[in-house]
């Protein structure tokens with residue numbers, strides 16, 4: 526029931542936009558997979574804190590102490606939200622991309638990395654300095670596990686290894702069998718990092734229940750503002766690694782040596798990878814979003830989202846020209862992220878028409894997942910602009926796709942308008 530989600534209060538739900546056909550309409554933000562609108566509760570918390578903020582870990586004054594407390598409490602809130610183990614670390618980063626690059630920089634020497642070609646570029650590309658095996662796109666969740674098992678069975682069994690997998694695809698919305706993949710990784714002595722950028726806003730993610738070694742997610746997809754993200758998980762690799770950024774806050778002791786150089790003792794805590802003045806507003810807003818989602822209850826959110834998914838999928842199924850993109854088939858469990866192409870339409874023009882004529886904001890393009898979109902479209906997509914929409918002449922065959930995505934607080938009317946507009 527929509528009223529169950531109303532207390533979450535999603536911002537921007539009363540923004541009106543002009544239509545080319547005349548008049549104006551309430552903007553339907555259906556691009557949550559790119560960035561979800563922040564929750565009113567998050568903005569309220571940030572606004573209430575704004576007069577009080579000061580530097581974190583860097584001041585004796587009351588406001589610095591308060592900010593340091595809020596920052597460290599935010600770490601605890603995130604740790605609880607993710608069901609972390611007692612000795613896990615929660616590192617605040619800028620985003621999922623930043624989190625995965627941090628982990629890539631912390632890999633032990635000679636680490637082998639296994640990653641499906643279907644991943645978002647943020648999961649696919651950071652491992653460039655390691656020995657990477659790209660795994661073929663599976664067509665069922667079971668095939669994903671079998672493919673990983675085979676790849677791991679062939680690996681050098683004595684060296685360290687990492688599997689990187691996304692929990693929910695940013696293209697198809699399909700859920701990946703994370704628990705089974707984690708079990709396969711561990712059975713072969715490998716570790717696993719979960720890219721939860723698309724999963725965490727829609728489903729509870731528990732490090733311990735899924736038995737994953739690390740989780741990464743972004744605040745701006747979890748109903749908090751831009752600029753903050755999280756890498757949470759095992760502390761050993763993070764403690765052993767060189768600091769991701771070198772600078773103040775990451776170092777415990779710095780002293781000039783007799784020979785003119787500098788000796789540095791780095792922190793072993795999360796601060797090791799958080800050099801520079803921490804983004805306390807970012808961490809605080811992520812914690813606020815975690816609390817709001819927990820209080821609203823994922824059961825409620827999931828049930829309501831399922832209904833919206835059904836509305837969209839059933840509506841699209843009535844349009845013969847529409848082809849919904851899927852790797853695992855119609856029955857696969859999924860979050861509210863649905864990509865499709867429309868025969869006879871260029872996807873960019875289609876998305877532009879949804880915006881200009883109906884006030885609906887969707888995404889078009891290749892979604893920073895070129896190999897996956899290539900597999901799903903069965904061709905070579907145009908790749909002008911890595912994540913964005915390639916240009917194509919009117920009527921030209923669509924080589925990119927349209928993505929509609931939604932979540933907590935999306936009004937029924939927005940998805941209903943979307944379905945009517947596509948029809």
Ligand code: PMP
Nearest residue numbers: 620621622645647695722723743
């Ligand atoms: N992974 C997935 C599955 C994503 O959808 C995204 C964002 N589209 C990212 C990683 C990267 O997130 P960010 O841009 O916030 O770093």
